[in-house]
Amino acid sequence: GAVVSQHPSWVICKSGTSVKIECRSLDFQATTMFWYRQFPKQSLMLMATSNEGSKATYEQGVEKDKFLINHASLTLSTLTVTSAHPEDSSFYICSARSTEGPGYEQYFGPGTRLTVT
Amino acid sequence: AQSVTQPDIHITVSEGASLELRCNYSYGATPYLFWYVQSPGQGLQLLLKYFSGDTLVQGIKGFEAEFKRSQSSFNLRKPSVHWSDAAEYFCAVGAWSGNQFYFGTGTSLTVIP
Numbered sequence: 001g002a003v004v005s006q007h008p009s010w011v012i013c014k015s016g017t018s019v020k021i022e023c024r025s026l027d028f029q030a031t032t033m034f035w036y037r038q039f040p041k042q043s044l045m046l047m048a049t050s051n052e053g054s055k056a057t058y059e060q061g062v063e064k065d066k067f068l069i070n071h072a073s074l075t076l077s078t079l080t081v082t083s084a085h086p087e088d089s090s091f092y093i094c095s096a097r098s099t100e101g102p103g104y105e106q107y108f109g110p111g112t113r114l115t116v117t
Numbered sequence: 118a119q120s121v122t123q124p125d126i127h128i129t130v131s132e133g134a135s136l137e138l139r140c141n142y143s144y145g146a147t148p149y150l151f152w153y154v155q156s157p158g159q160g161l162q163l164l165l166k167y168f169s170g171d172t173l174v175q176g177i178k179g180f181e182a183e184f185k186r187s188q189s190s191f192n193l194r195k196p197s198v199h200w201s202d203a204a205e206y207f208c209a210v211g212a213w214s215g216n217q218f219y220f221g222t223g224t225s226l227t228v229i230p
Binding site: 006034041043046091095106108109110113 | 160161166223225
């Protein structure tokens with residue numbers, strides 16, 4: 001149980017285009033999902049917290065107009081990287097918190113590798 | 118301020134040897150502690166977690182960790198390392214609400230034959 005998927009697993013796009021990454025909780029409902037960014041050989045940095053039916057909360061320094069987050073249902077959150085540039089290339093990981101049981105556990109997706117050329 | 122420190126950036130051990138990865142945390146409330154493993158290009162897999170009770174917790178793949186409140190530590194151990202254990206290991210501390218996860222910088226483990 002508690003499986004989180006991400007799609008696509010990797011994507012290459014041209015500079016200036018937009019890319020959407022999906023995060024789905026497959027066997028549980030998630031009121032809250034989280035988006036992380038990971039640079040090579042570094043730890044995960046929380047970008048934003050996504051709550052179903054409301055606006056996302058962004059961490060300091062994260063451009064909300066560039067990284068659009070939508071959490072339209074209890075099983076799906078999307079991250080859209082708008083007008084992507086090479087510096088946006090990174091590994092993006094989402095996680096989801098179940099609506100049931102303890103609140104302190106997050107289940108992580110497999111990640112999406114974004115390369116902007 | 119909340120933080121997680123993994124003092125060892127990189128560790129190399131021989132296959133069959135014992136392993137201990139260190140993790141220290143600073144957290145203002147009751148900490149909920151986790152160890153994750155990440156293989157290259159992959160997401161995070163939960164190895165084990167501590168919420169309360171017995172301070173020695175058992176996880177998957179033969180790993181265990183001990184919570185020591187007095188030392189603010191949650192070190193990960195394995196008695197005999199396998200070549201497949203080579204990966205990046207992250208310690209994390211979270212809040213009860215689940216809204217905040219603080220990750221350490223990770224420890225890269227290399228296993229030599």
